[in-house]
Structures are given as structure tokens and as C-alpha cells.
Amino acid sequence: MKGDVSQIVLAILTRETGEPLERWTFDIHVTEAAPGVLEGTAPSKPDSEIQSEIRAILKQISSAITFLPDHYDPTTFKLLAYTRDNGEVPVSEWVGSDAHLLPAAEAQQVKLRSFSTDLHRIEAMVAYRYTGDGA
Template identity: 45%
Template sequence: MASKNATKDIITLRGSTAIVSEFFGYAANSILYNRGVYLAETFGRVKKYGLPLLLSQDEGVKTFIANLNTQLSEWLEAGKLQRIVLVIMNKDTNEVLERWNFSIETDNEVVEKGVSREKSDKEIMREIQAIMKQIASSITYLPCLDEPCIFDVLAYTDTDVEVPFTWTESDPKLIDNPQMVKLHSFDTKIHKVDTLVSYKNDEWDEQ
């Protein structure tokens, strides 16, 4: 009689790094699509995390996110990345309208000693799936962005990290008296990612 074995998936630092950096690429594309930063027809449909997702076909955006993920992977694997923030701004005035904040906690023992952790790939995928669904439904809880917008990405790293020449020092691009919505988090057992969106609310300002 066959026995049923419950197995856990082994998560290494490199594997966790790949999961987190890949997640950010898909999340960034989903935010840019759902918030209308680029025209809907410039996105192509793919399936990921068991969901239909949209990826930008704009060569500039594709190159930006690919280069970004390469750098994030380096910082993640070194345990030096604390937070990633995708900022949406008014194209004409540079006023910050939304900040999509991804805070990252790293298991330093894994970084320092090279040990691995255990967690089911399916469980991680379900957690990421929940975040992607919340991003997709963001139009229901965020104000409309009627004006043309642009985006930028801020990376918060440990102070001893050497900043690549392709990056520049930036102000935090904060929003005065923002409204905030906390989204789901996911945890590979090596990297935990908490997601929060803060946004400018004109109706709140007028009260």
C-alpha cells in the first residue's frame, strides 16, 4: 500500500532572492497597468502565480525593470536591501500621488552562514497571489489618476552599500498627510515582504 509523504520545499538564499526580485517585476508591471500610468494596449497578457497578469511591452519599461531586478537581486542576496518604493508622480509637476512600499526583512543567519529554510512553494505562491489580486483591485480603493503620470523606484539599502553609477541619491518623495492601505505580505522564510500603498487624497485635503 502506497504511503503519502508530506514534503517541504527547501528555500536557499539564491532561490528566495529570485522569488522576491521576480515578484517585484510582476508587481511593478501590475501597478503601472492598473493605475493607468501607461496605456492598456501597451501591455501583454501572461499567466503567473496562477493568475492572468499584464506585462509592459514598452522597451524602455522592460529594460528599466530588467536592470532594476538585476541590482535588487545583488542587494537581496547580500542582505542589504531594506525597502523598495515605486512612486507615481504627476508628469507635469512631479507631485507625488502614490507610494507603493515593499518593506523587506531578511533572515541574517541565512546570509551569514549559508543555511537554508523550508517552506512550500505552493504556500509562497498563494501569498503572492493574494497581493497581486489586491493590486489588481486597487482601482476600487484608490483615487482616480486623471492626469498623465510617470513613475520612479526608490531603494533603501544599508549605509555601507556602494551605490551604482546608474543610481542617484534621492529625497524620499513623501506625500503630506497620506491615506494608507496595508496589503498582504509574503514570506519565503528568508525574505519577508510587507506591502503598503500610501496615496494623496484630495477629498481628505478639502475637509
């Protein structure tokens, strides 16, 4: 499945009803590498810069506690992997799933930082249930 995954989603759900509370989305864009990058002959983005970008997004994710609503009832999660239309997916190893989308009228969305390597660009976003009543 090399390069076939286009999106990873972490869905936080109520354990009792399976209702989505949060949906963390990580879009994976495969970029065309500059000639020589794969062979190691062209200058690539420094590892230190990539690591700095990853640290920044991890810091933003961990600080999301400041705006995300508290969940008092037991929760569970599902990890979803979306593949490209032309991707080769070993059907025997994967199962279909509900997208666990939040109702638009009750959802807030926050775009998170992105980061890139020579081969990928990752864009992140969190959607969470917000009804305005403190729940």
C-alpha cells in the first residue's frame, strides 16, 4: 500500500451510542519529488526543519485541550484509513466503516498546522461537537 493512503482519521465516539464527538483528520498529499531527491543527490529539506514542523503540530494537538469540550461519558475511538481511488487495498485485511461525520449544525472545525517532507504534505484538522450549551 505504498503511497495509497490519502487520509487518516481518528474518530472519538461515545461508547454507549457510537455518536461522534471529535474527528481528527490528517490529509496526506503525495508530492512529486525533485529529481535526485530519492537517489540522495539533490538537496532535500533538512531533517531538523521537518522535525521542527512535526513538533509544532504535536504541540498544537496537545494544546487543543484548551478549546475542546470535556467528555464526561465513557468514549472509544476508531482509526480510519482512506485510500486513493487507484490504490491497491488488500480487501481481506481491511473492513469498510462509517465515516463518523459530525452533524454540520453541531460541529466546529479548527484547521491545524501542516508539515511537509520531500515526498509528502500533511494537513490536519479537528472537528468537534459543540452545541453551545456547555456539553
